[in-house]
Each structure stands twice: as C-alpha cells, then as structure tokens.
Amino acid sequence: MLHISLKMKTLKTICSFFAFSIVFIACGQNNEVVIKTNKLSKNIYMLEGQGGNIGVSVGEDGVLMIDSQFARLTPKILAAIKNISKKDIKFLVNTHHHGDHTGGNANISKTGTHIMAHDNVYKRVKANDNQLDKSLPIITFNNKLSIHINGEQVLIFHVENAHTDGDAMLYFTESNILHTGDTYFNERYPYIDLNSGGSIDGYINAVKSALILIDDNTKIIPGHGKLSNKKEYQFFLSMLENLKTLVLDEIDSEKTEDEVANNTSLTKKYDDLNYSWNFITSKKIRRTFYRSLKEK
Numbered sequence: 001m002l003h004i005s006l007k008m009k010t011l012k013t014i015c016s017f018f019a020f021s022i023v024f025i026a027c028g029q030n031n032e033v034v035i036k037t038n039k040l041s042k043n044i045y046m047l048e049g050q051g052g053n054i055g056v057s058v059g060e061d062g063v064l065m066i067d068s069q070f071a072r073l074t075p076k077i078l079a080a081i082k083n084i085s086k087k088d089i090k091f092l093v094n095t096h097h098h099g100d101h102t103g104g105n106a107n108i109s110k111t112g113t114h115i116m117a118h119d120n121v122y123k124r125v126k127a128n129d130n131q132l133d134k135s136l137p138i139i140t141f142n143n144k145l146s147i148h149i150n151g152e153q154v155l156i157f158h159v160e161n162a163h164t165d166g167d168a169m170l171y172f173t174e175s176n177i178l179h180t181g182d183t184y185f186n187e188r189y190p191y192i193d194l195n196s197g198g199s200i201d202g203y204i205n206a207v208k209s210a211l212i213l214i215d216d217n218t219k220i221i222p223g224h225g226k227l228s229n230k231k232e233y234q235f236f237l238s239m240l241e242n243l244k245t246l247v248l249d250e251i252d253s254e255k256t257e258d259e260v261a262n263n264t265s266l267t268k269k270y271d272d273l274n275y276s277w278n279f280i281t282s283k284k285i286r287r288t289f290y291r292s293l294k295e296k
C-alpha cells in the first residue's frame with residue numbers, strides 16, 4: 001500500500017510538473033507581442049503591438065507610417081504592413097522622441113524610408129541614440145507641415161511643451177482620423193515628461209487644439225490605449241482640467257509636494273475608473289501635476 005501510494009504521489013508530482021511546464025510555455029507564448037491590425041477607413045490602419053500605437057496610410061502613392069515602436073518588433077511590424085500594402089514605406093513620422101515610438105527608426109530607415117519629425121525630436125534622438133544617423137529624422141519641421149499622399153492632405157502640427165517639447169499630431173483630412181501621439185493616453189493617466197520639456201498647461205492646450213480640428217465622427221488613434229473618439233478625448237481633457245484645478249488649490253493652500261502626492265482624494269474619481277497603471281500611478285500623476293504647476 002505504502003509503496004503504491006508513494007508511486008502515485010511521484011506520478012502526481014511529475015504530472016503537475018508537466019502541467020506547470022505546459023502552462024508556463026503557453027503563458028510565455030501568450031506574452032509574446034502580437035501586432036494587431038485595425039482597419040479604420042479604406043486606407044488608414046492602426047497597429048497595436050507594444051509601445052505607442054502605429055498609424056498607417058496605404059494607397060497608390062505608397063505607405064506613410066506614424067511611429068515605429070521598439071526595434072525588436074520591426075520584423076513583425078513590417079510583416080503586418082506588408083499584409084496591408086505591397087508598396088514601400090515612403091515616410092515615417094515620429095510623434096515625439098521616446099523610445100517606444102522611435103525604437104524601430106533605424107531598422108525602418110534602412111529600407112529607404114524617410115523619417116520626419118519636429119526639430120526637437122532630431123535633437124533628442126541625436127542626444128540619446130547610439131545608432132545615430134539611421135534613427136534620425138532627415139526631414140524636420142518647426143511648426144507645421146503637410147504631406148499630400150494617398151488622395152488626401154495629412155496635416156502634421158506641433159504642439160508646444162505638452163508631453164515633451166517635440167510633439168506632433170497628425171490629422172488625415174479626408175479620412176477624418178487623428179493620431180494624437182502621446183497627448184492622449186486613453187483611459188489611463190498620461191505620462192507628461194517634465195524633464196523633456198513637457199508641461200500640464202501645454203498638454204491641456206495640445207488637447208484643446210486637436211479638439212478644434214475634429215468632429216463627432218473623427219476616429220482617434222491615441223498614443224496609448226484603444227481606438228477612441230471626440231467624446232472620450234473631451235472626457236480626458238476634463239480630467240486634466242479637473243486635476244489642475246484641484247492641485248492648484250492645494251498649491252494655493254501651501255501644501256507640499258509630498259502632501260499633494262499622498263492626497264488620494266484628489267484623484268479618487270479617476271482612480272475609481274482604474275486610470276492608475278504601472279508606469280503612471282495615481283501618486284505619480286499627483287506629483288507630476290504639482291511639480292509642473294508649482295514651477296509657474
């Protein structure tokens with residue numbers, strides 16, 4: 001009996017070990033990044049993978065791509081784009097310099113693509129990147145620029161000191177689709193990079209200037225999060241304005257940065273909507289608002 005039960009126990013252990021291994025392998029595969037392609041109009045797509053959402057325009061003139069995520073994802077991203085269009089990628093526009101939007105630049109420029117971005121993106125990529133030339137935008141602009149491609153005018157416009165000091169948004173005038181770059185984190189607290197020229201006021205102004213351009217039918221590709229629309233972007237703006245008012249009141253009452261950072265009541269409404277996430281927790285967003293608004 002004893003002998004048998006021991007054997008049974010050993011067998012169970014082995015089984016659970018294998019079961020664990022299989023689950024582990026399965027989980028590992030699930031964690032691998034899959035590039036998801038969403039068709040937004042007859043010629044515009046949104047690609048989701050890891051990092052900033054990618055916008056793609058396809059058509060007779062070739063491919064226009066917005067942002068490049070991380071270098072290790074380039075083969076998958078190029079494969080996803082090849083599934084939509086056999087044409088070359090003519091232009092890659094970076095919405096700003098962060099690595100989750102420009103990491104694939106060097107790989108993609110090697111295919112003959114021209115990279116475009118705001119002047120400050122050039123400066124910051126040049127300062128950060130070891131691969132230098134291949135990652136750099138070769139066409140830069142200061143304020144705005146249009147690309148006429150695939151049957152429509154694509155407005156590219158800079159917004160000052162918002163998420164960074166080099167942000168650009170893109171509006172597809174015929175398709176009525178807006179790519180916000182990181183001036184929009186859908187259903188979560190935004191990252192506002194104060195160390196790279198970002199600011200609360202600039203961020204709020206950026207959202208307002210984009211809202212002027214669009215209407216109720218506009219599809220919005222946010223920098224992060226799922227596909228969105230004007231109504232949701234307006235709600236995001238109301239959150240920013242609401243938090244600004246609350247934190248300014250705290251500053252007026254001479255609260256310290258730590259007091260504001262620890263005051264969970266300020267963000268409760270949005271914490272309840274699960275806007276806090278691993279990178280930008282509610283404590284971090286309170287601190288960001290304090291630091292940016294206190295500077296003024």
Ligand SMILES: [Zn+2]
Pocket residue numbers: 096098101163182
């Ligand atoms: Zn960013």
